[in-house]
Amino acid sequence: MLRVEDVHLHYGAAIALRGVSLTAKAGEVACVLGRNGVGKTSLLRAVTGMHAVSAGRIEWEGEDITLLPAYERARRGIATVPQGRDIFPLLTVRENLETGLGLLKRGQRKISDEIFDFFPVLGEMLARRGGDLSGGQQQQLAIARALVINPRVLVLDEPTEGIQPSIIKEIGKIIARLRARGDMAILLVEQYFDFAFDLADTVSVLDRGQVALSGRAETLAAEDVRAYIAI
Template structure:
């Protein structure tokens, strides 16, 4: 289980997170919702070790990882799919997938067959450059690259952004399949309310760097949640 306790995060003098707490359990999707600029991405950067918190605690599988660098968190099974995908446009699909090998033992440096079961289109494009893929295909590649390390915590930052509806549906199906295996915790940051709420087991809503709503998705009032997302 992931546990974030009272996290404070600053960018210089600006405060991005104000005492944020969050839990994410294996076999569940924990959705983080809110408008642009309220701290959602900052929370994910804190979880994955891309930006240190100034106070608070982050615990994963019973270990305090607050001060661990990002690569050590990755070695402990924490993978991220960043906003904007951040694939390598000049590398092939095959080479993009191989960028996840660095933290793996040599014997494990291969793409699991499951990847191509989940994303059959990638199997047909292994020798195409990442930059030649459509936006939806690049998003699938970004998720596949994260899964190469066989994560136990998968963190996704707005995976529906700029994606056509048919691919959004496919990505939702894949996230649900990964959740239902029961061996992975998933933290999903989203602004697309219907997509997020359909998947969510628990929901945390941020506003101005603070948690304003939190609880089991089915017990929450949808319109109240929407009020913190609508522009």
């Protein structure tokens, strides 16, 4: 289980997170919703070790990882798909996928066939440069690159942003398949309400850096959640 307890995070004098707590369990999708600027990406940066927290505690499987650098968290199986994808545009699809292999033991450094089962289009484009792919294909590549390390926590930062509806549906199916395996906790940050609420097992709604609403998805009224994310 991934556990975030009373986390505070600052950028200089600016407060991004104020006492945020949540959990993400294997076999579930923990969804974080909220408008722009409420601290969603800051929370993911705290979880993945990309930014140090000011106070609070982050645990993974009972281990305190609050002070661990990002690469040590990745070695423990915490993989992230950042907002904006951040693929390497001049590298081929295969080379992009191979960038994650260094975290694996020498005998495990290969791209699993399961990756191309999830994303068959990537198997057809292995020699194509990442920058030549469409936005939807680049998002699939970013998710596939995270899956290469066989993560136990998958952190997704707005995977539907700028993506055509057909690809959004495919990404939703892949997230559902990963959850059904039961061996991975998925932390999903989204603004697209319908996509997120359909997948979520638990929901945390952020507002001004705090958790304004949280609970099991089936116990929360959709209109209450929408009230916090409506522009």
